[in-house]
Amino acid sequence: MDGREKSDELFIAKKEIIFQNQEKEKLAVELIIASKELAFQNQEKENRAAELIIANKELAFQNEEKENRVAEHIIANKELAFQNEEKKKRSVELIDSNKEVGELEKRVKERTEDLESFSYSVSHDLRTPLRAINGYAKMLGEDYGTVLDTEGKRLLGEVRNNAKKMGVLIDDLLTFSRLGRKGITKSNVDMNKLIETVLSEINQSTTHNAEIKFSNLLPAVADNNLLQQVITNLLSNAIKYSSKKENPLIEIKSVQKNDELTYSVSDNGTGFDMQYVNKLFGVFQRLHSDEEFSGTGVGLAIVQRIIHKHDGKVWAEGKEGQGATFFFSLPEIAKTE
Amino acid sequence: MENSSVEILLIEDNTNDGELTIRALRKGKISNNLTHLKNGVEALEFPFGTGKFEDRNVSEKPKVILVDLKMPKVDGVEVLKQIKENELTKSIPVVVLTSSKEHPDIERAYLIGANSYIVKPVEFEEFSKVVMDLGIYWLLKNQPHL
Numbered sequence: 001m002d003g004r005e006k007s008d009e010l011f012i013a014k015k016e017i018i019f020q021n022q023e024k025e026k027l028a029v030e031l032i033i034a035s036k037e038l039a040f041q042n043q044e045k046e047n048r049a050a051e052l053i054i055a056n057k058e059l060a061f062q063n064e065e066k067e068n069r070v071a072e073h074i075i076a077n078k079e080l081a082f083q084n085e086e087k088k089k090r091s092v093e094l095i096d097s098n099k100e101v102g103e104l105e106k107r108v109k110e111r112t113e114d115l116e117s118f119s120y121s122v123s124h125d126l127r128t129p130l131r132a133i134n135g136y137a138k139m140l141g142e143d144y145g146t147v148l149d150t151e152g153k154r155l156l157g158e159v160r161n162n163a164k165k166m167g168v169l170i171d172d173l174l175t176f177s178r179l180g181r182k183g184i185t186k187s188n189v190d191m192n193k194l195i196e197t198v199l200s201e202i203n204q205s206t207t208h209n210a211e212i213k214f215s216n217l218l219p220a221v222a223d224n225n226l227l228q229q230v231i232t233n234l235l236s237n238a239i240k241y242s243s244k245k246e247n248p249l250i251e252i253k254s255v256q257k258n259d260e261l262t263y264s265v266s267d268n269g270t271g272f273d274m275q276y277v278n279k280l281f282g283v284f285q286r287l288h289s290d291e292e293f294s295g296t297g298v299g300l301a302i303v304q305r306i307i308h309k310h311d312g313k314v315w316a317e318g319k320e321g322q323g324a325t326f327f328f329s330l331p332e333i334a335k336t337e
Numbered sequence: 338m339e340n341s342s343v344e345i346l347l348i349e350d351n352t353n354d355g356e357l358t359i360r361a362l363r364k365g366k367i368s369n370n371l372t373h374l375k376n377g378v379e380a381l382e383f384p385f386g387t388g389k390f391e392d393r394n395v396s397e398k399p400k401v402i403l404v405d406l407k408m409p410k411v412d413g414v415e416v417l418k419q420i421k422e423n424e425l426t427k428s429i430p431v432v433v434l435t436s437s438k439e440h441p442d443i444e445r446a447y448l449i450g451a452n453s454y455i456v457k458p459v460e461f462e463e464f465s466k467v468v469m470d471l472g473i474y475w476l477l478k479n480q481p482h483l
Contacts, residue, residue: 127436131459132353138461139360167459 112180119177123170130170134163165296172298175229176283179305184223186310191217191263194224195252198231208239210248210267218254218261220330226306233299234265234326240293241324242269259332266325272318280316303328344370344476346399348380348416349434350408354457358403358434358468365469367476372399377411380404381419384426398429401475406435406442414442414449421450430475 137159141148148156195214202208212235220227235250242248250267272280272287279285281304284297300314307314307328318324345362349355355373362368374380382388384402386395402420406413413433420426430452435443438456446454455471458464 124436127457127459128351128354131357131436131457131461131464132351134459135353135357135360135461135464164460170459 116177116180119173123174123177126170127167130163130166134160134167137163165294169296169298172296172302176298176302176305179226179302179309184226184309186221187224189220189222189224189227191220191254194228195231195235198228198235201232202236202239206236206239208243208248210239210242210250212250212252214252217252217263218256220261220263221332222310222330223306226309230303230306230328231265233303234328237299237326238265238267238269238324240269240295241271241288242267245269256332260329261332262327262329264325264327266323268323271320271322271324272316273320274318277316277318281314300326343372343397344400345372345472346380346383346402347371347373348375348377348402348404348408348413349373350375350377350405354405354434357461357464361465361468362472364465365472367469367472377408377413377416380416381411384420384429385423395425398426400430400479401472402429402431403434403471404431406433406446414445417446417451418449430479432471432475 137156141153141156141160145153192214195217199212235252238250239248242250245268248267248269250265252263252265254261254263256262270288270293276287279287281300282297283301285301286295286297288295303326304314307330310330312328312330314326314328316324316326345368347355347358349358352375355375359368359371359373362371372383374383379389382390383393384395384398386393404413404416408416413435417431417433420429420431427450431450432453432455433446433451434455434457436457443454453471455467458467
């Protein structure tokens with residue numbers, strides 16, 4: 001082999017080497033790119049893994065929440081079931097007690113009706129013999145008055161007085177029993193006018209020197225006739241029990257508080273001992289003898305019955321020898337009723 | 338005929354109330370022609386001329402009938418009803434007497450045709466006055482329907 005052949009071979013070899021180097025470089029670059037790609041993909045995988053972990057945690061949390069809620073639901077359902085059971089028990093109890101109340105009401109109604117028809121016939125049938133006692137005593141006086149001496153006439157007078165008293169008693173009792181049967185019809189009542197009416201009626205049948213004070217009384221919503229009866233009884237009492245004082249003074253007042261209208265009638269008369277206050281409103285209950293102050297003991301019972309029918313209250317305050325005040329209150333009702 | 342033999346027919350079962358009523362009328366000098374019947378059965382025989390009163394001339398009508406509400410067997414309401422339902426007797430004024438203004442029959446009595454309704458007062462003076470007033474009104478003042 002000659003020189004030329006050798007240099008040609010070298011040249012080819014160099015080219016070959018250059019090419020191979022070039023190839024290597026190319027490969028190296030590709031490797032770098034591939035490595036970068038790999039690194040990026042690894043990063044992505046890690047990112048996703050991290051996201052998955054977070055998502056799993058979230059899921060776990062949500063599951064826990066769901067479980068909690070289910071547990072709460074179970075408890076709430078148990079509570080509901082218990083409450084339903086209780087409600088059932090209570091409604092059974094209510095039905096039972098309603099039945100009892102119904103029966104009681106029926107019995108009370110029957111009793112009341114019995115009592116009312118009883119007191120009605122007693123009052124009615126008592127009047128007939130009373131009229132005879134009174135009438136015959138009068139006839140005796142008219143026909144034989146000249147034959148009777150003073151004592152005889154006095155005795156006859158006692159018979160007549162007592163018959164008269166019993167007549168009043170029966171009338172009061174009738175009024176009282178009538179109240180049980182009658183319903184009430186409410187309207188707006190001008191108390192100032194009502195008191196003037198009552199006073200003019202009282203003044204026609206009774207002479208008294210009491211000073212009676214009242215002004216600008218609040219209007220009431222009540223049964224006019226029944227309220228007039230209340231005022232008549234309270235004012236008659238005030239006049240009667242202050243009649244022995246030198247300057248009898250009677251005051252009528254009204255106040256409004258806590259949805260209640262309260263009226264009071266006070267006098268400076270004989271008063272009463274507070275330890276007997278609970279006897280004042282009882283039927284036939286009296287704190288004075290007939291000689292001191294005449295009366296049947298029904299007036300205040302009538303007052304109480306009327307006020308109770310209006311869902312109101314009655315009470316009294318007093319001191320022996322220093323006057324008395326009688327109060328009654330009415331619940332405040334819409335004036336449009 | 339203006340002059341009837343019976344002017345007042347009193348129907349009252351209670352002897353005492355009867356006596357008191359008659360006495361009061363006598364005081365007012367209006368008890369001359371009064372007949373007092375003591376029960377509802379007789380009270381119905383009289384105006385219709387039946388039973389005990391078969392021989393009575395029924396065209397002679399009392400000027401007023403006073404009838405007590407409460408009587409055994411045939412009560413005042415029944416008497417009133419029969420009198421007011423009969424052509425022969427329905428023009429006779431009927432005054433119902435009772436012991437109590439509470440009587441449940443008051444309304445019925447008026448519906449059936451009572452001409453007046455009187456509550457007998459316990460007080461004799463009042464009772465006398467009421468009886469006298471009603472006697473005077475029905476006998477002397479009222480113009481009878483013929």
